[in-house]
Every structure is written in C-alpha cells, then in structure tokens.
Amino acid sequence: MLQLSVFITGGSSGLGLELAKLYKAKGYRVGICARREDVLQKLAQDYSFETFVVDVSKRAEVLSAIAKFSEKGLDIVIANAGKSYENKTRLPNFQTARELIDINLLGVLNTFEAALERMLQQKSGHLVAISSIAALNGLPGVSAYSATKAAVGKICESFSLDLKNENINVTCVYPGFIDTPLTQKTPHPMPSMISVEEAAKKVYEGVKKKKLRVFFPFKFTLMVRLLSVLPRRVYLKIMSMKRFNYSVED
Numbered sequence: 076m077l078q079l080s081v082f083i084t085g086g087s088s089g090l091g092l093e094l095a096k097l098y099k100a101k102g103y104r105v106g107i108c109a110r111r112e113d114v115l116q117k118l119a120q121d122y123s124f125e126t127f128v129v130d131v132s133k134r135a136e137v138l139s140a141i142a143k144f145s146e147k148g149l150d151i152v153i154a155n156a157g158k159s160y161e162n163k164t165r166l167p168n169f170q171t172a173r174e175l176i177d178i179n180l181l182g183v184l185n186t187f188e189a190a191l192e193r194m195l196q197q198k199s200g201h202l203v204a205i206s207s208i209a210a211l212n213g214l215p216g217v218s219a220y221s222a223t224k225a226a227v228g229k230i231c232e233s234f235s236l237d238l239k240n241e242n243i244n245v246t247c248v249y250p251g252f253i254d255t256p257l258t259q260k261t262p263h264p265m266p267s268m269i270s271v272e273e274a275a276k277k278v279y280e281g282v283k284k285k286k287l288r289v290f291f292p293f294k295f296t297l298m299v300r301l302l303s304v305l306p307r308r309v310y311l312k313i314m315s316m317k318r319f320n321y322s323v324e325d
C-alpha cells in the first residue's frame with residue numbers, strides 16, 4: 076500500500092515535533108523543517124524523519140525543501156512554525172511585529188504555495204495551518220501575534236473555497252495555551268494550559284475529520300469566543316482591567 080506523507084514546518088520542537096512523532100507512529104513518511112541544523116540532525120537519527128534546514132520566511136528555501144520532499148508525494152502539509160512575543164511591551168515593538176509577520180504569516184503563505192505546486196498537479200492534498208485562539212481578539216501587548224494568526228485564519232477560510240474543486244482540503248487550528256518551549260519562556264499566567272501530547276492528538280483528529288476549524292481546549296475556547304462577540308466597547312473595558320495587562324517597559 077502507498078505510504079501517506081506529511082511535511083511539518085517548525086518540527087524541531089514543541090507542537091511540530093509532537094505532531095511529527097504522532098504521524099510517524101501512524102505510519103506516515105514525515106518531513107520536518109526548522110532553522111537549527113544540529114537539532115534536526117539528531118531528530119533525523121532518532122526518528123528517521125526527513126529533515127530540511129529552512130527559514131520559513133525565505134520563500135526560495137521553503138519551495139526547494141517541499142519540492143524535494145514531494146518528489147515521493149505529499150498528502151498533508153502543516154504550517155506550524157511560529158513565534159510569539161517573549162515579553163508584552165507597553166508600547167508597540169515594531170521590529171518584533173515585522174518578524175512575526177515574516178514568520179507567522181509569510182511563512183504560512185510560502186508553505187502553502189510550495190505544497191500547492193504538488194497538490195494541484197496531483198489533484199489531492201490537505202493544507203493545515205496552526206493559528207491561535209489569540210486570533211479572535213486584539214489582545215493587549217501582542218498586536219502582531221493576534222493579527223498574524225487572524226490573517227492565517229482568513230487565508231484558510233478563503234483557500235477552502237478556492238480549492239474545493241481541486242479536491243484539496245484546508246484546516247485551521249486555533250489552540251489555547253500548550254506547554255511547549257514557546258510558553259515556557261512566557262512570564263504571564265496561562266489558564267487551561269494543556270500538554271503538547273494532548274494538543275497534537277486534537278490536531279491529528281481534526282485533520283483526519285477534514286474540519287475547516289479546530290478549537291481547543293473546549294472551556295477556555297468558549298470563554299475567548301464569547302469575548303470575541305461582545306460589543307467592542309464592552310470588550311475594551313474588560314481588557315483594560317489591570318489584571319489583563321502584563322506589559323513590561325521596553
């Protein structure tokens with residue numbers, strides 16, 4: 076039987092790595108990419124992943140790696156590589172904002188463009204992006220993170236319409252807090268945090284069911300979704316409360 080294949084960006088740690096292990100255990104051929112070559116070399120040895128040193132914000136690097144991996148087919152691509160603010164700053168940090176747009180937004184576009192080169196030819200495939208529950212509201216101190224994740228959600232929604240007749244599915248994942256190296260650096264409280272193993276299983280199940288949108292964990296997501304439908308005046312009043320402001324000085 077033909078082996079299914081998945082390519083995951085940002086597979087060297089956190090959710091990406093856990094997804095890579097899960098898909099491998101399910102019998103998939105797994106390709107991962109990230110920037111840290113030494114980490115990728117070790118993972119290639121330990122798990123037999125096909126590894127590629129790629130910065131997702133560099134279009135040519137992404138196109139070349141995914142084209143190489145796709146020579147033997149490509150069933151699923153997961154645009155997971157991402158970055159957040161380490162500290163929320165009181166005033167907008169424009170340098171970090173540009174970096175987040177390059178990685179979290181252009182990185183997803185580069186990944187989808189590269190995957191579609193193959194998927195449109197074969198008339199099948201599944202595009203997956205890891206957004207965030209932070210996409211649903213403009214949160215204090217992390218404007219560009221919320222903005223890039225919201226943009227990714229809209230791109231997925233549009234692509235699911237555009238690619239319907241090409242037999243290509245699209246899934247956008249909106250996780251709450253997950254225990255990964257990214258959140259281990261975060262100093263503010265993170266309610267309802269779940270393990271990376273649990274998060275990877277939720278992503279896997281949502282993709283398997285070909286859902287357009289996957290939200291988890293349930294209770295936290297419900298609360299944030301309620302905030303997103305409040306009149307903005309009320310939302311701003313709530314979020315102006317001191318308890319939600321974790322900004323530090325520049």
Ligand SMILES: NC(=O)c1ccc[n+]([C@@H]2O[C@H](COP(=O)([O-])OP(=O)(O)OC[C@H]3O[C@@H](n4cnc5c(N)ncnc54)[C@H](OP(=O)(O)O)[C@@H]3O)[C@@H](O)[C@H]2O)c1
Nearest residue numbers: 085087088089090109110111130131156157252253255257
């Ligand atoms: N953790 C959470 O609570 C949470 C919640 C919602 C959404 N998310 C999203 O989930 C995704 C994974 O996050 P995580 O928590 O697993 O973070 P993580 O442990 O910091 O992993 C991030 C991964 O992305 C890679 N990466 C970062 N910048 C890259 C670039 N320019 N090019 C290629 N690879 C790059 C990193 O590898 P290298 O450093 O080796 O490049 C690493 O493998 C992100 O999109 C994040 O926004 C996370």
